[in-house]
Amino acid sequence: MTTGSDRILIVGGGIAGVSTASALRAGGYEGDVTIIDAGEFPYDRPPLSKSYLAGATDLKQIALQPAEWYDNNRVQLRTLTTVAALRTAEGGIELRDGKMLPADRVVLATGGQAARPRLPGVDSDRVHVLRTSDDADRLRDALNRGARVLVVGGGLIGAEVASTAVDLSCDVVLVDPERLPIAAGVGQEVAAWLHGQHTSRGIETILGAVESFTDTGTGIDATITGEAEPRTFDVVVLGVGMVPETTLAKTAGLEVDRGIVVDPGQVTSNPAILAVGDPTRVRYAGVLAPRAEHWEAAQHDGQRAAATLLGVPAPAGTAPWFWTDRHHRHIEAVGCMADAQMTVLRGELGATAFSTFGFRDGVVVGAVAVDDSNAVRAARRMIDRALAVDPQRLADTATDLRKLLRG
Ligand SMILES: Cc1cc2nc3c(=O)[nH]c(=O)nc-3n(C[C@H](O)[C@H](O)[C@H](O)COP(=O)(O)OP(=O)(O)OC[C@H]3O[C@@H](n4cnc5c(N)ncnc54)[C@H](O)[C@@H]3O)c2cc1C
Structure with missing residues (x-):
């Protein structure tokens, strides 16, 4: 499939940029796809504070894709290369060495820096x-x-x-x-x-x-x-937060408000430029959402941007999810616990596996699980379907969560 935008250039090879390229190819896009990244090759960030910092994995092991993936998917990867300016009116972008690269559409996936x-x-x-x-x-x-x-x-x-x-x-x-x-x-x-x-x-x-x-x-x-x-x-x-990388967006005159402002299809205030991942803020019905700054959110942004570029409907939305690992425990959170009016504990706080579910007006709006991925998966389906669940049954660890999902 071509979209009338036959050369798509992605600035930034983090999870958001790579997932944009991957979703474009999965959706049948036939045009040129180029990822430009300032680093050595696209790698994953979450291990940097975990296994990589501990010395248990090396950089190659945390590559976002194996090296051959780019050739196999006809994605041109230009690493150790910095984009200096977006020149979409002139049909491309400018690299730091002054060279111009042609592009019909640009996807900004520039991440951010540690504050x-x-x-x-x-x-x-x-x-x-x-x-x-x-x-x-x-x-x-x-x-x-x-x-x-x-x-x-x-x-x-x-x-x-x-x-x-x-x-x-x-x-x-x-x-x-x-x-x-x-x-x-x-x-x-x-x-x-x-x-x-x-x-x-x-x-x-x-x-x-x-x-x-x-x-x-x-x-x-x-x-x-x-x-x-x-x-x-x-x-x-x-460890005091992230500063979104918005320099290119600002100098290109895009709307920036503590993040690159995009619509729900990831399109910026310039229709030729999309933006994905950590530096973005989506405007839903006139209201700007906060930056998500989580791995899966960045991946989903890439999938939504690809859908926009392909002119097909975006994948169905789902409750936001993130994970963190600390002190040999795996923690996952889904939905929005801050919206909860009451919480229900399933299992014992600190047990081998336990979870809490947040309710608002009788439906689950958020959940957090420690070493219990099944609970979070079930919670996500409850939230996505706005299911009314009996809190007492939910709290009972003998209750099969799949049964609760069936109603
Ligand atoms: C240490 C650490 C641990 C984390 N752990 C978790 C976790 O456990 N769970 C979770 O959900 N999330 C975690 N996150 C957050 C998650 O990693 C980020 O949300 C995700 O990496 C964002 O991806 P991104 O593609 O938007 O940005 P990035 O990964 O920052 O990628 C942006 C890329 O753009 C490149 N770039 C920027 N400007 C230019 C330019 N002008 N020219 C060329 N290239 C450019 C950069 O070099 C960079 O490679 C963690 C983050 C960090 C830093």
């Missing part, structure tokens, strides 16, 4: 962030046995780094201004249990914020709110 707040001393080499494999390599080199590590931020990435650092026998302190980080994503009950896991594994958790750093040559001093004396560490890791 680095402007704190005094934050530019010290001892202060790390984690977004790329280079960041992970540098951090791993610093996570020596017994290293004193300060993790700033107890969200998803901060908690994963803290967990991996403990596995590597580091001495870890975690600071966060929130009493229960990620409560909005997993609900209060599970958030409290998760945060408590840090303490069980010997991590000191501090409620507060870092005000400044001083590199002393032999370590780094961190001043923390409410503490009289600075504390000394060998390594600091900032």
